[in-house]
Amino acid sequence: MTTSLVEARGVVKRYGPTTALADGRLTVLPGESHALVGRNGAGKSTLVRILTGLQAPDEGTVSFDGEPAPPLTDRDAWRRKVACVYQHPTVVPELTVAENLFINRQPLRRGFISWRRLRSEAAALLATWDVRVDPEARTADLRVEDRQMVEIARALSFGARFIVLDEPTAQLDNREIERLFTRMRALQNSGVTFLFISHHLQEVYEVCQTVTVLRDARWITTAPVADLPRQALVEAMAGETITEQAERQRTVEAAGPVLLDVRGLRSTAYENVDLTVRRGEVVGLAGSSASGKNELAETFTGLHTPTSGTARLEGAPLPFGDVRGALEAGVGFVPRDRHEQGLVFGMSIGDNATLSVLERLGRFGFVGTDRKRGVATALIERLDIHAEGPEQPVSDLSGGNAQKVVMARALASDPRLLVLVNPTAGVDVKSKESLLARVDSAREDGTAVLVVSDELDDLRRCDRVLVLFHGRVVAEHRSGWRDHELIASIEGVDHG
Numbered sequence: 001m002t003t004s005l006v007e008a009r010g011v012v013k014r015y016g017p018t019t020a021l022a023d024g025r026l027t028v029l030p031g032e033s034h035a036l037v038g039r040n041g042a043g044k045s046t047l048v049r050i051l052t053g054l055q056a057p058d059e060g061t062v063s064f065d066g067e068p069a070p071p072l073t074d075r076d077a078w079r080r081k082v083a084c085v086y087q088h089p090t091v092v093p094e095l096t097v098a099e100n101l102f103i104n105r106q107p108l109r110r111g112f113i114s115w116r117r118l119r120s121e122a123a124a125l126l127a128t129w130d131v132r133v134d135p136e137a138r139t140a141d142l143r144v145e146d147r148q149m150v151e152i153a154r155a156l157s158f159g160a161r162f163i164v165l166d167e168p169t170a171q172l173d174n175r176e177i178e179r180l181f182t183r184m185r186a187l188q189n190s191g192v193t194f195l196f197i198s199h200h201l202q203e204v205y206e207v208c209q210t211v212t213v214l215r216d217a218r219w220i221t222t223a224p225v226a227d228l229p230r231q232a233l234v235e236a237m238a239g240e241t242i243t244e245q246a247e248r249q250r251t252v253e254a255a256g257p258v259l260l261d262v263r264g265l266r267s268t269a270y271e272n273v274d275l276t277v278r279r280g281e282v283v284g285l286a287g288s289s290a291s292g293k294n295e296l297a298e299t300f301t302g303l304h305t306p307t308s309g310t311a312r313l314e315g316a317p318l319p320f321g322d323v324r325g326a327l328e329a330g331v332g333f334v335p336r337d338r339h340e341q342g343l344v345f346g347m348s349i350g351d352n353a354t355l356s357v358l359e360r361l362g363r364f365g366f367v368g369t370d371r372k373r374g375v376a377t378a379l380i381e382r383l384d385i386h387a388e389g390p391e392q393p394v395s396d397l398s399g400g401n402a403q404k405v406v407m408a409r410a411l412a413s414d415p416r417l418l419v420l421v422n423p424t425a426g427v428d429v430k431s432k433e434s435l436l437a438r439v440d441s442a443r444e445d446g447t448a449v450l451v452v453s454d455e456l457d458d459l460r461r462c463d464r465v466l467v468l469f470h471g472r473v474v475a476e477h478r479s480g481w482r483d484h485e486l487i488a489s490i491e492g493v494d495h496g
Helices: 044-051 075-081 097-101 115-128 144-157 174-189 201-207 230-238 293-300 323-329 338-342 349-353 355-360 369-383 399-412 429-444 483-490
Strands: 006-015 018-028 033-037 059-064 082-085 162-166 193-197 210-215 218-224 258-266 273-278 282-286 308-313 331-334 417-421 448-452 464-469 472-478
Touching: 006 044, 018 033, 018 044, 018 193, 018 210, 033 044, 033 201, 044 162, 044 193, 075 082, 082 144, 097 115, 097 144, 115 144, 144 162, 144 174, 174 193, 174 201, 193 201, 201 230, 210 230, 218 230, 230 429, 258 293, 258 448, 273 448, 273 472, 282 293, 282 429, 282 483, 293 417, 293 448, 323 331, 331 399, 338 399, 349 355, 349 369, 349 399, 369 399, 399 417, 399 429, 429 448, 464 483, 472 483
Parallel strands: 018 218, 033 193, 033 210, 082 162, 162 193, 282 448, 282 464, 331 417, 417 448
Antiparallel strands: 006 018, 006 059, 210 218, 258 273, 258 308, 464 472
16 A cells, blocks of 8 residues: 555644634545645635644644654744645745745855855756746746746755645636646656645546545545546535536527627737627637737726727727726726735725725715615625625635625626626635626626636626637637637637
8 A cells, every 4th residue: 555645634623613624634645636626615725724834733633654744833844745836926026036946045155145056056956847947037027837836846945745736727828727737747757746726627637636525624525536527526515416507598689789899909919809798798708818808808997008999888988098987987897816906905895895886985085884884785795795794804705705705896886897807716616606697697787798717617608709819809609609619719729
């Protein structure tokens, strides 16, 4: 029998009256990619904090190579065992790759940093693990996937051979994801073991050999990925039977008025874009991260100014380059990254949810506290945000509930055009369904909706999907499209 590289048994963790983990179990074998899945609140983050030595369990044991985990105070010993690469890189962006690799342990010569040796040791480390990045490059200039590989190389340099990847693909497009998976497989062949955390179940089947499911703070099952059908995995995560519903063909009433009318829009990211979105229509934008889809959608929200072309909302020109003007024109917006663009983490749920409608909450620049609480409470109920109330800090929320707050703010202004960029990124299965139900509600209310996403499940709600390739709209797929058809358009397979 192979000795497990990492084993957690009967792990319990409480925070006051809240039990964050009631029965955490995990057995990871050397050299495998092991998936850890579960809805937000299932206990995944708590288990990871315990496995990486950030917190001690109240009950249960953790071992590495059959030996008890080091004391929490021995950080060097933990670094030799395990490292976590998070969705948002922890490298220092203004430092070079070499400086990040050896931060706080730079080679010295006569008491001073030896820059030549630092660069040579960094180059050797990167070459050892086949990380093709310039050691002297500024880390901020790297692609997200390369920053992740720098973090992995840094962890390996301490001697760790167990790497936790926490939502590593959330900011990557399809090509970048495939490159990351190729690198993971190569590292596995070199003796590195991964714990892979993702809400995208298709990735689990693509890159992992074993999967462990947590639900309601408890271990549910561990099984070979090949032996667990997708529907069985979803049922294990949800705790209830999932009935697959056939996608129905939606037809937008031809006589429905055009709300958004775009003609000849051009910028450095896209060119000659014509599109319309009718009242009660949901239109998707698909493509790689370099396709221009994000920049196009953000143009309608006032974040960018095109070099030429027009966009009209209900006949009135949209004010390019003016976020407040776009909001006043009737545009609601869920940005692509809730951490960087969507939430103010030092503020409450109520403050975040009502930022776009402050002028409605009082007069002469003053915000009525009771009015704000009432509006925020209504939004919390409307979006089914699981929270103690409007005053709770938004930083306390799980990913799914935090994303619902961003959606709540977008809907608070009763927009005529709702622009959603990656609206379900990094949320669990149930939160995803709840957020997508808001898209259906907006359609029924007669709102024009523009959905930009890398998730096929998000795009299935659309009446039609436009595909951008190198800044041009190259294909249109009506609802009922097949996965391989849309993916072929995205990857440029069916248009030269």
